[in-house]
Amino acid sequence: MANHSITCNTVIATVSNSPPLVIGGTATSVKMTVKGSVAGCMVTGQPAVTILSGKLQGTVGSTSNECITLAQPLTGSITIKWKADKATPILQTSSTFAITDVTFGGFAAPWGVSYGEFSLGTSGVTGAFTGGDAGATSSNVSLASQDLVEIVSECAS
Numbered sequence: 576m577a578n579h580s581i582t583c584n585t586v587i588a589t590v591s592n593s594p595p596l597v598i599g600g601t602a603t604s605v606k607m608t609v610k611g612s613v614a615g616c617m618v619t620g621q622p623a624v625t626i627l628s629g630k631l632q633g634t635v636g637s638t639s640n641e642c643i644t645l646a647q648p649l650t651g652s653i654t655i656k657w658k659a660d661k662a663t664p665i666l667q668t669s670s671t672f673a674i675t676d677v678t679f680g681g682f683a684a685p686w687g688v689s690y691g692e693f694s695l696g697t698s699g700v701t702g703a704f705t706g707g708d709a710g711a712t713s714s715n716v717s718l719a720s721q722d723l724v725e726i727v728s729e730c731a732s
Contacts, residue, residue, distance in 0.1 A: 579620030600640030642730030
C-alpha cells in the first residue's frame with residue numbers, strides 16, 4: 576500500500592508539554608508528547624483498501640516554551656498505526672512523518688467564536704501511504720477545541 580494515498584478528515588489528539596508552554600517562556604528545550612487517533616479516512620489507489628481507524632503518537636521538540644510563538648524549527652516525528660478492514664489487509668501497517676515547524680492562525684466559527692487553528696509542517700512520509708513518491712509529503716489543517724481566548728488564558732497561567 577506504499578503507492579496509495581490517504582486522507583483522514585478527523586484527528587483527535589492531545590499534546591503534553593514538558594516544561595509547560597507559557598507566555599514569556601524562557602526554557603531552552605521542550606518535549607511535546609503527542610497521542611491521538613484518526614478516523615474518516617479515504618484511500619486512493621488500487622487495489623482498494625478500507626482503513627477503519629488509526630492511532631497516532633510521537634515526540635516533538637522545540638527550543639523554547641514560549642506559548643504564543645512556539646520557537647521554530649521543531650524536530651521529531653509522528654507515527655500513525657493503521658487498522659485496516661480484515662477484507663482489505665495492508666502490508667505496511669504504519670506511516671511516519673517528520674515534524675519541521677508549526678503555523679498558527681484563527682478560525683472564525685459561524686456562531687461567533689474564534690478557535691485556534693494550526694498546521695504542522697512535515698518533511699517526508701515513510702511506511703504506508705506514501706503515494707508511490709520517494710519524496711512523499713503530508714499536510715494538515717487542525718482546529719483546537721478551545722477558543723482563542725481560552726488558549727491565551729491557559730498560556731498565561
